[in-house]
């Protein structure tokens with residue numbers, strides 16, 4: 001028997017060289033799924049210099065480069081997780097069986113008020129490292145736990161300490177659901193202006209600023225207008241949950257937002273399950289992005305994932321993991337849920353007419369694009385990341401089938417989407433900095449896993465969440 005995670009005997013020395021930012025890196029003879037229209041898929045090399053992709057091609061040479069052997073490996077653009085709540089990393093394991101009502105009651109309505117700033121920092125850092133370990137190089141961290149300015153600073157610290165590329169989506173406090181949700185009349189906290197001026201003033205940094213707003217599901221239209229105008233005045237994107245669940249009569253708020261000039265390429269709409277087809281088309285025409293988080297949407301009754309309806313309207317979804325306290329935190333799972341849920345819907349529709357499908361409506365490559373390049377577009381970052389294109393930042397994920405428990409590598413795209421897991425993630429680079437190598441991710445600060453568990457138990461107990469007796473002491 002071998003170890004579950006095989007170790008390259010030269011990995012330690014190689015890793016030390018890879019961590020030297022002055023050394024170019026040459027990934028040699030790998031299967032490259034570039035998602036670049038000109039380059040396509042090829043077997044070849046990627047040269048990384050000064051944080052950027054310097055060249056893509058065959059038999060590249062570079063003096064002084066550290067070489068990563070690409071044998072039995074697939075290089076993809078790093079995953080872009082366009083919707084995740086990293087602060088919930090502390091309370092994993094409490095909400096996997098929750099209905100949407102349970103979630104609103106215990107998570108948004110109770111647990112958030114017990115989070116101290118340090119809880120937010122530790123959760124965000126650990127959650128971000130978990131993302132990188134799983135091949136994610138960019139996250140939109142939808143942080144609706146901004147109970148004070150210190151909470152916001154702590155979340156930013158956690159992201160910056162993790163090494164991930166992130167849009168920090170500053171949200172509302174998590175300590176008073178009655179005030180901040182349910183047709184709220186409260187405008188977005190103006191602490192975001194301080195953050196824009198003092199901490200995240202650059203749009204070119206590794207961690208940039210976004211605004212996580214409540215949108216029509218949770219706030220009145222005047223608040224929505226003020227929130228989006230505030231985001232635009234700060235020159236940042238905004239994201240909202242939209243059209244979730246089956247709560248009473250449906251009102252077509254998307255048209256209202258569009259008519260008011262409040263939709264555009266700077267706006268991300270997440271879920272959108274209850275939108276009408278023409279509202280989806282309208283949002284896409286105006287350039288808004290649509291994020292689907294299929295696993296939790298199927299769990300909690302958000303409605304049917306809109307993957308196919310977005311595609312029918314000429315668009316493409318982005319993917320996110322969303323509530324990591326409930327569901328998988330990795331993009332492999334979300335790609336598979338998205339693809340197979342859409343196929344299930346299409347198959348069921350064909351069956352209703354007594355027929356079988358000749359062609360499936362969505363493919364592996366669609367899922368991979370949604371999980372990478374389309375997410376980069378949604379975050380306004382596709383000029384820098386999202387494809388393996390010379391000149392872009394080197395955000396790369398290398399998947400390996402080079403150990404004896406792997407199945408043979410026959411089709412790189414299908415392998416990445418249908419047959420890969422976190423165990424296949426060999427190397428992760430963010431802006432050319434190696435954050436995982438030879439299956440070993442960077443470590444969180446010493447003792448943080450134990451601290452996170454204690455923090456999670458504390459906030460869950462305070463919120464009245466029932467823990468197993470062995471853990472509830």
Ligand SMILES: [Zn+2]
Nearest residue numbers: 142241322323
């Ligand atoms: Zn969410």
